[in-house]
Amino acid sequence: MDSTEISSPEVTDLGGAFERHLALSVVPPRWKEWKRKHWDHYRELPMPRPREQSWRFASRIDFDPGGITLPSLAEVESSFPEIVGQSDLVREQAGRLVFVDNHLADRTELPAELVEKGVVFQPLLEAMERDPDLVERYLFQESTNLGSEKFHALHNAYTEGGYLLHVPDNVEVDLPFVVHHWHAMAGAGVFPHILVVAGRNSRLSVVDVQQSWQPDREGFICAVGNVFAADGARVFRKTIQNFNPRAVSFQLDTNNVERDTTVRSINLNLGSRRARFENEVRINGSGADVKLYSLTVAKDHQEFDQRTLQIHNAPHATSDLLYKNALLDESRTIFSGLIKVAEEAQETDAYQTNRNLLLNEQAQANSLPGLEIEANDVKCSHGATTSQLDPEELFYFLQRGIPRRVAQQLMVFGFFEEVIEQFDHEELEENLRALIREQFSGDVLAQPTPGAHAEPEETPAS
């Protein structure tokens, strides 16, 4: 590279990080070739600029993803016992994988019954050894159309940590598959790869938990999640992003949805200094029923940037998106969503709603809803609302002795409850409420108030 590239904030491969990574990588030779191809692609692609439509309202990219390092197994291994011990958000599960800075730290055995039925729930590297055909059919088949192509290419160049979940045709699994993706070391690049393949008429749910081990270590996390739901499949995906406030994170998801499928995805976004989330759904078969939910608590100076695309290529399908953001302090959120209905996708029902709750005047919620409809017989709507904690409402709370932060917390739980209930898993819901509650204590910008720990959960009236 020439010297002007080095002085720019967009430098790539500072000091040959990628070459070192490739030399140390244990993936099969074929995969190494893919890596190099993706790396070259990454270098060719321009760094996105805030004035581009797909980056509108996003703040300037102030990090250099080319300079990251991938910690070696030897560097992170000693943290495994502690981290695995903390990987307990969901205890009732069909199986669990724990990754730490791209390395597999722990796994549970799948119940024999599921193994017999052909269920695969494995780290990618292993799956590649055992069933290369299956992996190759789905791995790296997707990109993003929502603006982060360059980061997607970077992910593809580096990713090794990640898993394949494959539930074969007609197999139904009640309990969720749980995967923890941890960011542990300072300055680590983490590239979780999530590959969910649901066979015809299968049923599964999967929980991805993304966290930082330490509260103050920087990190660059770029996750890619690809769901393939075959005819009649029922897929429920739940993702929790709770990295520390110094991390920068990307989550680039696609969902390929075929005939008569039921696909749900829920995201809870709490962490990262800035977090970009791209979520694309492609409905390729009629009768599909898709619901996309997201909940975000933004505080301090966090920036959450959400871009969504609902593509209807087949008739008689429904997609319904509801993204809710609660903003505190001087945080920012961006929601940009597009519904695209192709000419042949008659009788489509497609909805898109972004609701923002502004709990501080300094917070900023941006909303860019959009529709592109080529079919003539459709029901589509999009809407964005922003409500505020009215000063008179706040005065009411305060007059009862309830401090500002607790008032905000109560409002947020009220705002979120209709979506939290959708998680449809009591233990997870309780743990998520606890995670959300934590967002309201020990804040940098919060005024310290005694007894600021209300219990918003309700016990049933007798």
Place this chain on the structure above:
Amino acid sequence: MSQLEIRNLSASIEGQEILKNLSLAVPKGEVHALMGPNGTGKSTLAKVLAGHEDYEVTGGSVLLDGEEILGKEPDEIAHAGLFLAFQYPLEIPGVSIANFIRAALQSRLAEGEKLDAPAYYKRLHEKMDLLQIDRKFSSRALNEGFSGGEKKRCEILQMSMLEPSYCVMDETDSGLDIDALKVVANGVNLMRGPDRGILVITHYQRLLDYIVPDKVHVMYDGRIVRTGDSELAKELESRGYDWVREELAGSPA
């Protein structure tokens, strides 16, 4: 010392003076009524006492058991023992009555101390029964879609749960039907006692038939112009405020 004492209080909003050198004291153990024509500044007084940030206090002081509360934050004033039953209670979407009151009680506990949930619900239900509020209401969003009377009853429910030392009730009787009025008056009377001072703002003698006040104050144009016993309220009921106005016109303020 054991009183809510308002001394020479002046306050304005948007440059307009509403409270004009107002003085009033409600000792513990007593119930006082505050009456006066519309727009005279009764709700303004209530909100200034509670520390509402929109009002600018231009003079005077407000002592709660001898302690100055002017200039404190509304939640500090609440913790100091002042409760305001709102004339127009706000609707709080998504926050249930039970969780709201619970958070209010929790905020009065020391750091690390936890509210005993079963005991809390037991007490809440007792008070709801007393005020004839359906227990199912406890999980409803606070005041959301409530009728006027339900909102007022809910204010008294909060008041009786929080057991404040001083209560300022701003037109709690308006919007209540006769039966509800009796129920609410009964709830308030049960709270009367040597450890509590109550200031009842009202337009109607009707409420004062049930909650018999120790003193009645007449407020006019931002200050107290008359103070008497419960007979004064009856006089107002039959004669209106014109005679007050006339008397004032005759004597310089």
